[in-house]
Amino acid sequence: QYRWLEVCLPGSPLPPADELEGFLRPGVTLAHLGQSFDRTETTAKAKIFDPDMDLFLQEGLKFQHTDNINLWFDAMINVGFPKVFMPDTNDIYEAKNLPKLIYCLHALSFYLEKTGLTPSIIPLTANSISFTDQQKDQMHKVLADISMPEFAKANTAVEEELLASTMKKMEKRKQIENEILTTEKTYFDGLKRLHENFEKPMREADAKRNTMIPTAASDKIFSNTKMIRSTSEAILPKMEQGQTTEAILFLYPFIRDLYTDYAVAYRESAAEIEKQKAVREGFDAFLKRQPETLESLLLTPVQRVPRYLLLLVNLLSSYDEQDPDYASLKKAVKVISSVADEMNEKIREYENFQAIEDVRVRLWGTGTPALHTPGRVLIRVGDLNKQLHKDPTQKHPRRLFLFNDILIYAVAFDDKNYTASATKGVMDAASVVAEKTHKYVPKGLRDFGRKIKESAGEVLYNPNPNLTTYVFKSSVRLDKLELSDTDHQFFKLSHEGKDYRFESVDNHAAWIADLDVAIRAAKKKH
Missing domain, CATH: 2.30.29.30 (Pleckstrin-homology domain (PH domain)/Phosphotyrosine-binding domain (PTB))
Structure with missing residues (x-):
C-alpha cells in the first residue's frame, strides 16, 4: 500500500510505514490522492486545507481537516468506487477504525487499476520491507481488540463488486433501451394516426374538389410531419433488433433541423386550425368526429425532444467512459440538449413576437x-x-x-370620449382623417368600425373595430x-x-x- 501511494503521489513526502495511519488522519495525503485520480473540475479546483501539514505537525488536528477527507470521499464517488468499501469520516479523523481505512486504500488500488486510472499496487515480499521487533509488538497491541478486514480477499471483493455494478448497469441499460423502444413505438403510432385519420382524408377531400380546407392551410397545419414520421420509422427496426444506441446515433444529426423548425411551425399550425374551424363548418364537424384531437397529435413531436433528452441522459449513465459508444452517446446528449434549448428559445421568440403583434394591432395614434x-x-x-x-x-x-x-x-379608446378635433392626431396614423375638417364625430357612436362620411367627404374609422384598442x-x-x-x-x-x-x-x-x-x-x- 505504501509503495502504491509513493507511485500515485510522486514528490509528496510520506512518513515511515509504521506511522502512515496517523499521518493519514488530517486527510491531506488522501485529498492529494483524490485529485490524482479524479479529473473532474470540482475536485481539481478544490482547496486542500493545510496542504503541507505544517499546522497539523505544530498544533495537531483541526476540524477543517475533515474537509480534506470529504474531498477524498467525493473523488472516490466521482469515479464510481463502491461505497461499501469506504470508511466513515470518524474512522479516519478520530482514528476509530484505521484498519478499515487501509483496507479501503487496498481495495481502491485494485479498483483504480481495473479502471485504468492508476498503476497497480506493488505486492510486498519478505525481502522488500522489514519491521523491528519493537514495531511489531507495538502494532500487535494496537490491533489486539480490532476486527481486521481480510486484506488477502480485497482483490476478489473488488472484482465481485465491479461485476455486480456492471450487471446493474447492464440491467439498467436494458430497461432504458426498452423504454426508448416502447415510447418510440407509441410516438410513431401517433404520427401514423395523424396522417391516416387527419392529413390523408383532408388532402383527399381537396383532391376531389370537395375541399375541406385549402391546400395552403393543410401545408401550414402539417408542416414537416412527413419527414419526422419517416425518421421515426427508419430507427424503429434498429431498436427492435436491440440496437437502440445505434438508432439514437443515427437519429441525432437530423434532430436540429427537423424539430427546431417544427416547434415554431406548431404554433402557426394551431392558429391555422382555429382559423379554419371558425370559417368552415365541415372542417369543424370533421374534427369533432375524431376520437382524439388534431392539436394533441401535432404536439407530440414538440414533446418528443425533451423525452429523448431525458432517456438519453439515463442511458448514458449506464455506460462507463471506457465503453466504445460512450463518447458518441455523450455527443448525442449534448446535441439533443442544445436542440431542446434552441427549441425553447425559438418558442419564446415566437410567443414574444405574437405578444408584441397583439399590442401593435391594438395600439394606434400619432407617434x-x-x-x-x-x-x-x-x-x-x-x-x-x-x-x-x-x-x-x-x-x-x-x-x-x-x-x-x-x-x-x-x-383605452372610447368613442363617447373622443371627438374628431380631440382625436385628429390619433386618426392620422390609422386612417384617412381630414386635415381640414374640424367637425365632431357624433357622440354615442357604438360601431366605430362603420365608416362615417363627413360633409367634407372625409372618412374616420377605427382600424380594428373587433378589438379593444x-x-x-x-x-x-x-x-x-x-x-x-x-x-x-x-x-x-x-x-x-x-x-x-x-x-x-x-x-x-x-x-x-x-x-x-x-x-x-x-x-x-x-
Whole structure:
C-alpha cells in the first residue's frame, strides 16, 4: 500500500510505514490522492486545507481537516468506487477504525487499476520491507481488540463488486433501451394516426374538389410531419433488433433541423386550425368526429425532444467512459440538449413576437413607435391609475406596456370620449382623417368600425373595430427613466424633470419589481 501511494503521489513526502495511519488522519495525503485520480473540475479546483501539514505537525488536528477527507470521499464517488468499501469520516479523523481505512486504500488500488486510472499496487515480499521487533509488538497491541478486514480477499471483493455494478448497469441499460423502444413505438403510432385519420382524408377531400380546407392551410397545419414520421420509422427496426444506441446515433444529426423548425411551425399550425374551424363548418364537424384531437397529435413531436433528452441522459449513465459508444452517446446528449434549448428559445421568440403583434394591432395614434425591433421583449402589460398633480384624489386609467427598452402608456379608446378635433392626431396614423375638417364625430357612436362620411367627404374609422384598442399617449426609453417611492400605494416614474405617479390595483408589487429590473438592465446596457 505504501509503495502504491509513493507511485500515485510522486514528490509528496510520506512518513515511515509504521506511522502512515496517523499521518493519514488530517486527510491531506488522501485529498492529494483524490485529485490524482479524479479529473473532474470540482475536485481539481478544490482547496486542500493545510496542504503541507505544517499546522497539523505544530498544533495537531483541526476540524477543517475533515474537509480534506470529504474531498477524498467525493473523488472516490466521482469515479464510481463502491461505497461499501469506504470508511466513515470518524474512522479516519478520530482514528476509530484505521484498519478499515487501509483496507479501503487496498481495495481502491485494485479498483483504480481495473479502471485504468492508476498503476497497480506493488505486492510486498519478505525481502522488500522489514519491521523491528519493537514495531511489531507495538502494532500487535494496537490491533489486539480490532476486527481486521481480510486484506488477502480485497482483490476478489473488488472484482465481485465491479461485476455486480456492471450487471446493474447492464440491467439498467436494458430497461432504458426498452423504454426508448416502447415510447418510440407509441410516438410513431401517433404520427401514423395523424396522417391516416387527419392529413390523408383532408388532402383527399381537396383532391376531389370537395375541399375541406385549402391546400395552403393543410401545408401550414402539417408542416414537416412527413419527414419526422419517416425518421421515426427508419430507427424503429434498429431498436427492435436491440440496437437502440445505434438508432439514437443515427437519429441525432437530423434532430436540429427537423424539430427546431417544427416547434415554431406548431404554433402557426394551431392558429391555422382555429382559423379554419371558425370559417368552415365541415372542417369543424370533421374534427369533432375524431376520437382524439388534431392539436394533441401535432404536439407530440414538440414533446418528443425533451423525452429523448431525458432517456438519453439515463442511458448514458449506464455506460462507463471506457465503453466504445460512450463518447458518441455523450455527443448525442449534448446535441439533443442544445436542440431542446434552441427549441425553447425559438418558442419564446415566437410567443414574444405574437405578444408584441397583439399590442401593435391594438395600439394606434400619432407617434406610435414601431414595435417590432430586434431584441425587443414584452415584459408586462396592464391597467394602472395615473394620479393627477393638480388633484391627487383623481385617478385616470392608463394602459401601460413595459418592454425591455421602452415604456409605453396609452388610454383605452372610447368613442363617447373622443371627438374628431380631440382625436385628429390619433386618426392620422390609422386612417384617412381630414386635415381640414374640424367637425365632431357624433357622440354615442357604438360601431366605430362603420365608416362615417363627413360633409367634407372625409372618412374616420377605427382600424380594428373587433378589438379593444388603445390610443397612444407617450413612450419613454427605460435608460432615461427613474423609479422611486416604491414603498407607497403609488410608485413614481420620473423623466426629464417630470414626475408621473401610478397605482396598480392587482399587481402593484409585480409592476414595481419588473420596472426595477428592466430599468436597471437598460441603464447598464447603455
